[in-house]
Amino acid sequence: MRYIVSRLGFYILAFLGAVIINFFLPRMMPGDPIQSFLGRLAQTGGQITPEMIASLEALYGYSANAPLFEQFTSYLFSILAGDWGTSTRFFQPVMDVLSRGMLWTLLLVGSYILVSYTITTLTGIYVAWKRGTWVDSIITVGSVIISSIPAVVMALLIYFLFASDLGWFPTGYGYNPDLDPEASFKFIGSVAYHLALPLLSMVLLGMGGVMGMRSNMINQLGEDFIVMGWAKGVKDKKVMLQYGARNAILPMITTFAMSVGSIFAGSLIIEIIFNYPGLGQVMFQGMLARDYPLIQGYLLIMTIMVLGCNFVADCLLFILDPRLRSQLD
Structure with missing residues (x-):
């Protein structure tokens, strides 16, 4: 305490x-x-x-x-x-203006944290276990290249490809304006549909976390308790998940906390490009x-x-x- x-x-x-x-x-x-x-x-x-x-x-x-x-x-x-x-x-109380965009930003950032850290953690564990193989080489090199692309470039590429050119996804807003906000499958589906491209952009930009988890996992695999587990005949799956991954995840918690600021900064750019009604749009208009x-x-x-x-x-x-x-x- x-x-x-x-x-x-x-x-x-x-x-x-x-x-x-x-x-x-x-x-x-x-x-x-x-x-x-x-x-x-x-x-x-x-x-x-x-x-x-x-x-x-x-x-x-x-x-x-x-x-x-x-x-x-x-x-x-x-x-x-x-x-x-x-x-x-906007000639309104600041709290009222920010609260309207806050819900959408929290939805985007919360979805990103859930999806991205699940993918990067599990992928990092897997490639560390398969280190030195062609799977490790392809995934690690690919994750580094993708995460090195600037956020603006990544968002614009996805926007023009899937929204502007192909027309598979909407070009803006948080849901279909013809729908009334309510707890219905149709409205929730519309929200998820409009969220897809901004979320995809952020998840791809966060793929660099694979390397962090891979490095932590490899360090753990060299510890004495891992060797002891193998020597005692413990199954590989248990050694990988309960012995190695359990300890390798701890540094990722600190890394996540330190990256919260950059996550919100990245979401600001994404929201502006995709015309998503979050705090990024509000902040942009306020700065102008x-x-x-x-x-x-x-x-x-x-x-x-x-x-x-x-x-x-x-x-x-x-x-x-x-x-x-x-x-x-």
């Missing part, structure tokens, strides 16, 4: 540091969100008054004349109170409009997810690895 509490304290400090960066980073970008909004308003013929500017600054929590420390204090207390501000792009509250809200959610996944990984390692518990006793 002492270990869990200490890790939790570390992640709380990391979160506070991320909040500081999250506050100052958008303000280092060129441009002023209030002036950007007023510029769009002037293009439509709207009248701009000093009272209007003051009201907008109060509404969005941003003032070019207010000291940064005062802005940061107000921002911090607003976050703790659950008020993440109002979007200057210099929507500070929305950008800060997005980065804050990503911070919470990354730190949360790392904390869960630490807890799992503590539970699954008796060596870690013995070191702390």
Whole structure:
């Protein structure tokens, strides 16, 4: 328990540091969100008054004349109170805007984690067991080549081949607009149909995990307890799965936790290319409009997810690895 509490304290400090960066980073970008909004308003013929500017600054929590420390204090207390501000792009609370895209991003990323890590883990175990054979050579070389393709190139190739040219899959959105969102096989099938290509792109990009699992498995196969298992006549399948794979998976938990940030960054690009209605689309529009509250809200959610996944990984390692518990006793 002492270990869990200490890790939790570390992640709380990391979160506070991320909040500081999250506050100052958008303000280092060129441009002023209030002036950007007023510029769009002037293009439509709207009248701009000093009272209007003051009201907008109060509404969005941003003032070019207010000291940064005062802005940061107000921002911090607003976050703790659950008020993440109002979007200057959508004119709605940031939480409402992000919640609409969050469900779709979680569906995409969650499906990727389930599918990709299952495939890479099982494949890595198998090729490690078959190391030195033609199966090992083909799978390992192929996984390295596929995972080395940039995310933008991979997504565009799949998009133009299967969606634009062949027309086998839709070119955008999360489900058929003619359907009403409901718990029906037709709606769920439509969601899965629209999810297929973005998910395929991310799974192919994550095939590099095969090499990581293969390396971990090969290291385990050289341990004394594996040799002892063979010497005692234990079946190969049991040695591979219960002896070797069980220990080789532990480092993959840490690797997964450390890669959560890059997974969400990759999903952002995928969502934009496939016009998928996730947080990537929301973030892209917010950056174009210099929507500070929305950008800060997005980065804050990503911070919470990354730190949360790392904390869960630490807890799992503590539970699954008796060596870690013995070191702390």
